[in-house]
Amino acid sequence: MITFDIPEFLFAMKVTVVDALKTVIDPELHVNIVDLGMVYHVKVDDINKCILIEMTLSSRNCPMSESILSAVKNSIIRTFPDYQAEVSLVWEPAWNYRTIPEAGLRKLRGL
Amino acid sequence: MSTIGHNNPLYKIVSTHYLIAGLFFLVLAGMLLFSLEALSGHYFQPKILAMTHTAALGWGSMIIFGALYQLLPVILETKLYSIKLAWASITFFVPGIVLLVYCFWIFDPGMYMQIAGVLVFTAIILFNLNVFFTVKYKKQESIFQEFIITACLWLTLTALLGLLMVFNFQYSFLQKDHLHFLRLHAHMGIAGWFLMLIIGVSAKLLPMFLISEYEKKHLLLFAYYCINAALLLFLLDGYLHGINGYTYFVWLLGVTGVCFYLFYIFRCFQSRIRKDVDLPMVKSLFSFVFLAAGILILPFILYYHLKNDAFAVNLSTLYGSLIFMGWISLLILGQTFKTLPYIVWVKHYEQLTGKVKTPLPSDLINKGLLYAQSFAFLLFLLAFISGFLFSSFTLKSIAAGSLAVTALSYFAHLIVLLLHQTKTEDYDHI
Numbered sequence: 001m002i003t004f005d006i007p008e009f010l011f012a013m014k015v016t017v018v019d020a021l022k023t024v025i026d027p028e029l030h031v032n033i034v035d036l037g038m039v040y041h042v043k044v045d046d047i048n049k050c051i052l053i054e055m056t057l058s059s060r061n062c063p064m065s066e067s068i069l070s071a072v073k074n075s076i077i078r079t080f081p082d083y084q085a086e087v088s089l090v091w092e093p094a095w096n097y098r099t100i101p102e103a104g105l106r107k108l109r110g111l
Numbered sequence: 112m113s114t115i116g117h118n119n120p121l122y123k124i125v126s127t128h129y130l131i132a133g134l135f136f137l138v139l140a141g142m143l144l145f146s147l148e149a150l151s152g153h154y155f156q157p158k159i160l161a162m163t164h165t166a167a168l169g170w171g172s173m174i175i176f177g178a179l180y181q182l183l184p185v186i187l188e189t190k191l192y193s194i195k196l197a198w199a200s201i202t203f204f205v206p207g208i209v210l211l212v213y214c215f216w217i218f219d220p221g222m223y224m225q226i227a228g229v230l231v232f233t234a235i236i237l238f239n240l241n242v243f244f245t246v247k248y249k250k251q252e253s254i255f256q257e258f259i260i261t262a263c264l265w266l267t268l269t270a271l272l273g274l275l276m277v278f279n280f281q282y283s284f285l286q287k288d289h290l291h292f293l294r295l296h297a298h299m300g301i302a303g304w305f306l307m308l309i310i311g312v313s314a315k316l317l318p319m320f321l322i323s324e325y326e327k328k329h330l331l332l333f334a335y336y337c338i339n340a341a342l343l344l345f346l347l348d349g350y351l352h353g354i355n356g357y358t359y360f361v362w363l364l365g366v367t368g369v370c371f372y373l374f375y376i377f378r379c380f381q382s383r384i385r386k387d388v389d390l391p392m393v394k395s396l397f398s399f400v401f402l403a404a405g406i407l408i409l410p411f412i413l414y415y416h417l418k419n420d421a422f423a424v425n426l427s428t429l430y431g432s433l434i435f436m437g438w439i440s441l442l443i444l445g446q447t448f449k450t451l452p453y454i455v456w457v458k459h460y461e462q463l464t465g466k467v468k469t470p471l472p473s474d475l476i477n478k479g480l481l482y483a484q485s486f487a488f489l490l491f492l493l494a495f496i497s498g499f500l501f502s503s504f505t506l507k508s509i510a511a512g513s514l515a516v517t518a519l520s521y522f523a524h525l526i527v528l529l530l531h532q533t534k535t536e537d538y539d540h541i
Contacts, residue, residue: 023538024465027456027472029322029385061188063181063453067461074465078538097324097384108322108384 001101002034005043013080017042017051020079024071027064033072035104038095050084051076056095065089121180122458124197126529128177129451131205132443133522135169140518142216144511147504154428155290161215166435167300168208168231172266174443175308176200176238178450179259183245186255186315192244196237204234220280228277235270239263254331258311261339265303272296291353295346301434302342302365306402309442310334310372313395317376320392320449321383330375337368354416362409369406373399389473390481394445401437401492405430429499436514437492444488444521448476451528459533467535475531480524487516 004014021039022032033039033055041054053072057065069087076085093099100108139162146158154163180197184190191197207230214224242263246256273296279285285292314331318324341364348357376399388396408430415423456472463469491513498506 023468025471027453028320030471030473059185059188061184063185063457067457067464070462071464078466097322100384105384109386 001037002039003041005041007044007046010044010046013044014042016079017044017076020075021053021072023075024068026058026068029058029108031104031107033068035101035107036095037099037101037104040090040093044083048084049082050086051080052086052088054088054090056090056093058095060091120194121191122454124194124201125177125181125454126451128173128180128201129447129525130529131201132170132174132177133518133525135165135173135208136440137515137518137522138212139165139170140511140515143514147507147511150428150499150507151425151502154424154431155293157215157218159428161212163431163435164208164215165212166440168204169212171305171435171439171443173204173208174447175305176204178446179242179308179312181450181454182312182316183242183259186259186312187246187249187253188251189245189249192241192248196241200234200237200241202234203230203237207231207234220277224277224280228274232270232274235266239267254328254335255311255315257335258307258314258331261335262304262307262311265299265307265342269296269299269304272299287350291349294354295349297431298342298345298349302338305434305439306338306369307335309439310338313442314372314375317395318379318383321379321388322385323379323383325375325379325382327375327378330371330378334368334371334375337364337371339368341365341368354413356417358413359410362413366406369402373403390485391445391448391476394485395442395449398438398441398445401433401441405433405438408433425499429496432495432499436495441488441492444484444517447521448481448524451525452476455528455531459531460535463533463535468538469535475528477524477527480520480527484517484520484524487513487520491517 002018006014018034022034024033025031026033026036026038029036038057039053039055041052043052043054044050045052053076055072057068062068069089072087073085076083142158142162142165146162149156149158176197180191180194207227210223210227211231214220214227242259246260249256272292275285276289276292276296279289279292310331341361344361344364345358348355348361376396380396408426412423412426412430415421415426452472452475455475456470460469491510494506494513495510497503498510
């Protein structure tokens with residue numbers, strides 16, 4: 001479940017940010033990082049024009065870590081050209097298969 | 112953070128290993144085409160020895176070395192100790208294997224074979240140093256690293272015994288005959304090196320690829336102790352007394368270990384979240400059928416051996432073929448196209464993701480070549496095993512032709528992957 005810290009008057013951004021993040025696909029699992037439950041928190045700082053994404057990865061030495069993180073950054077900048085993007089990698093709570101949301105599970109099961 | 116960046120030398124060392132292994136696979140297929148008659152005879156003869164070492168070192172171990180350089184950081188969650196050491200290892204390994212195989216093929220057990228043996232042994236020591244130092248700097252311990260380290264130790268012992276046997280051809284210092292040591296050498300390689308390593312790596316990667324949360328690692332621990340105990344007993348008893356009735360018990364202990372591992376893999380497969388299984392994974396899982404088939408032949412080899420029946424020799428060749436060409440080759444053919452597309456993809460798309468739409472690693476695979484290779488290899492296995500059972504030269508010829516097609520399509524696929532051109536699409540156009 002993603003938590004949001006977005007000013008009320010920018011509330012419409014919430015859907016657009018999530019849509020942008022949904023274009024980032026895990027290269028092995030073939031499912032986007034939102035549906036996999038890897039994005040934990042989204043913060044929009046309208047004063048400094050910055051969007052902060054707090055997320056995790058499937059493992060600490062994921063060989064795809066750099067490509068996933070740069071994809072997240074690029075997807076935000078592509079969607080919000082006036083904003084900067086920052087990605088913060090966190091390991092708590094640890095991601096595992098039990099934390100995958102229902103939407104992600106359905107996709108993984110090919111439903 | 113990434114292990115294989117755009118200019119990262121890991122890409123070069125890994126792809127070089129894959130390419131050279133692909134070339135050795137081609138050579139192996141060519142050797143089989145020209146030595147079908149040899150398969151009907153005893154396994155201790157020049158051409159069979161040349162083919163076995165091409166398969167075990169040039170094909171199997173070469174690709175395992177390359178894959179481990181790529182996968183060790185993923186499995187052990189730490190960086191590879193040294194790329195330079197990896198280059199040093201392959202610099203000794205390739206000329207060593209070429210010379211060794213050539214010396215076996217023409218059977219020249221003199222100075223050149225000794226030089227080849229020393230080169231191969233040095234390459235293995237350098238490889239092992241790289242693995243040991245990588246493990247040493249790892250923070251947490253895991254069962255996977257136990258398997259990998261143990262496999263490396265067995266590889267060293269296998270190579271050392273092989274080296275001693277090479278020198279023994281000229282200086283005759285070993286107390287017992289070569290066939291006696293060949294049996295020990297082969298089983299240290301098969302059960303100690305290949306089986307230990309494949310268990311260690313697959314036990315970590317198969318659940319990752321299948322998305323399974325099955326975590327009963329004690330099954331792996333049982334497998335570890337049973338297989339190693341069986342191998343140690345086999346070596347000790349085999350050295351002192353040769354093959355005897357007691358060897359059935361040793362076999363049973365080893366089989367129990369393998370069963371623990373196969374049950375672990377089965378439970379991972381059963382509890383997987385991802386329901387669709389791609390062709391490379393199907394091949395990888397199917398390869399274990401050949402491991403099981405090979406192991407089930409062993410008591411029959413023992414039975415005929417104890418009866419001094421020559422059929423034991425034929426069964427031994429079939430056993431070796433099932434292990435190297437069935438289990439190990441099928442696993443490599445499957446896993447190559449699970450792992451190689453990733454390093455190629457990272458090289459081309461790591462910095463582009465999110466900016467433009469990029470293909471996924473699995474999109475880099477050429478489906479036509481993959482199906483051609485799979486079909487040809489299936490035909491090889493069917494024709495080879497039935498040709499062996501019915502002593503049919505025609506079927507063996509079909510098998511050799513099919514293996515050549517497999518090796519050609521495999522190598523072509525490697526080239527296609529490594530020459531991949533970056534292809535992207537703007538999000539606006541989608």
